[in-house]
Amino acid sequence: MSRIPVDPARFLSDLHALRRFGGDASSKGVRRRALTEADIAARDWLAERIEEAGLEARIDPLGNVFGLAEGRSLLLGSHSDTQPEGGWLDGALGVIAALEVARAAKEAGGPPISVVSFEDEEGRFGALTGSSVWAGKLSLEAADRLVATDGTGFAQARAALGDRVGEFVDPARFSGFLEMHIEQGPVLHEAGEAIGVVTGIVGLRQVQVTVRGQQNHAGTTPMAHRKDAFTLAARIATALPERFANIVTPQSVWTIGHIVLHPGASSVVPGRAEFSLQWRDIDADRLDRMEAAIMGLLEDVAAESGCEVTSARLRHDLAPMPMDPSMQAALSAAAEAVAPGRWRAMPSGALHDASNLAGLMPVGMVFVPSIGGISHDFAEDTGEDDLVTGLQVLAEAAARLG
């Protein structure tokens, strides 16, 4: 293998240049929702950089931007759309690092490396829409029926791409996919480490729990007569840690992020509580055991209280997605070469486009630290030295794989 001579200054310059599209005036943050004017302008800018680098720029019918090397190549990239009030690095970092590695490799005469920026990873319309359709997990027809909360349909929005659009790119031309991304969690930052080699993307399950108690007057109903749906919901939430105690690892997580009480008035004993309960783990068996513990708890609370406690899946399960061992090996070797002793293997708690591609080709991911673990927020940031270390690890791994 020969090293790929990346240029950190050029990389950082392009990273800041991309930030200008939708950049917030008073912070580092960005507003660049999928297929908005700012997002399409950023994609045009990226296509120009790709052409300058001597790669073939291609915007597919979804808005995914490719920078194609000739023949069979390794694909690097991420996404350049953002949350409504997003950070400047989420997605953008992986795209610009990919651009720099592909550009430097082209200048150095190889290996052949292609670039991609997927569209709508952040889910203005669906979730990971661009990579889902490209990977064949979602039909274009189904995607076109997706509608953003502002009422814009995906079909209508992507029509704004106009004559930029070329043909779909055949996934078979790529030998594998590497995605560099900010961690979006606190682990690397708190440990003072520079690199996370992702072992897999955690699986996710979610139920909507409904507790049906008895709606009553909050003045005239003695406590002993009450079937208070919120009290039961609170009991479920506080009992989860002990129910999970012999099951979970420090990397298992669970969240009640949304709850609604009916009728939701301060002078009425809640007759119904509905809440989301989501859990994530890298191990499918553990997801099963957590689910069994949850269901056991719901049954126990129902039996003790005489209330109906039901649960329903409101989204598809996401199975844990292990990263390819050869990709992990290349990234680990690269991390040890660039940042010896300052990296770790770790799961990704967040979803990424890489999940969608894992069925098509070998896939690997590498994380850099998020300061304070903050993401999906204008305050999202990463130290410049860590950004450059990430770039170098990505280049080193690409060289080893190329």
Add this chain to the structure above:
Amino acid sequence: MSRIPVDPARFLSDLHALRRFGGDASSKGVRRRALTEADIAARDWLAERIEEAGLEARIDPLGNVFGLAEGRSLLLGSHSDTQPEGGWLDGALGVIAALEVARAAKEAGGPPISVVSFEDEEGRFGALTGSSVWAGKLSLEAADRLVATDGTGFAQARAALGDRVGEFVDPARFSGFLEMHIEQGPVLHEAGEAIGVVTGIVGLRQVQVTVRGQQNHAGTTPMAHRKDAFTLAARIATALPERFANIVTPQSVWTIGHIVLHPGASSVVPGRAEFSLQWRDIDADRLDRMEAAIMGLLEDVAAESGCEVTSARLRHDLAPMPMDPSMQAALSAAAEAVAPGRWRAMPSGALHDASNLAGLMPVGMVFVPSIGGISHDFAEDTGEDDLVTGLQVLAEAAARLG
């Protein structure tokens, strides 16, 4: 004293007649919000019944309907407006029972008994608006600034009363006030008792609690790093019973009826939880001790979690309002005479117009059972025998007081 020869059949007939105004087609329920067409038509109907009974009908500028006996008299009554989807007895029972007792007394040549149906007890505009203004607790100017959730102002709504409106009635002409009402709770029904003599109306305090944690990604934030505002809210809710254990009686109540999480998404660790916490008791000292226990719990949760937990009063405290001893004595004697061994003394957990009048004159209240404790619901009901027993107790007490 001489008995007042009430006519149960006439009473029940009028009670059903009043139900027709706003009556639901497929249940016993009623929609008769204050100052709607149905409410004003019901007040016209009541004024006609009052005139037929030989009393002076008077609709005051608030829409309160009086049936005035000559000279100084005992006032009986309640309200005839309802909740948006109300029961047929809440308020209406006390008005029609008052009408029957006043009518029968008039026919029997005494004692002099007047009738009232207050306006907007159920709070379309404020809360207990008609009796609050009449009792001088709220200015007419302030009441006129109240606006219903549909945007209708009280001033605009009461203008619909047109030339029905007469002068305000001077409270000084009344020797006392008795209100008969459904219990709106399960105590009498479950005990198989017919009558509750109200000892007082419980006091009420309410705070809005805000827990400020740290909003985070529900996949990338390890449990040990989280400051989950909902988890803390649930801990507060579940810890309340033990904190109250040595303070409360079986008649003390507390309720968390409303909660909002921010941002309220299933994949985001809640950064903020805001919830109402209301408590009621007949004893002001106990309300104080419950408040101290709540504040101690909030401080402890804040200290353990490192999160900010604050509370703010969002409504005025309502002090416990004891009923007049001579009124209680008259009602107790009447209850024992009409339903020996089948009555109890009990506090009222709900607010009533009687609270507002307690500063003006001696006030008493009497309850009849609510089947299943259900109220503020189309399903609200009371057995016909209990309705008649209530009427007879009211008549007996009025005779003793007259």
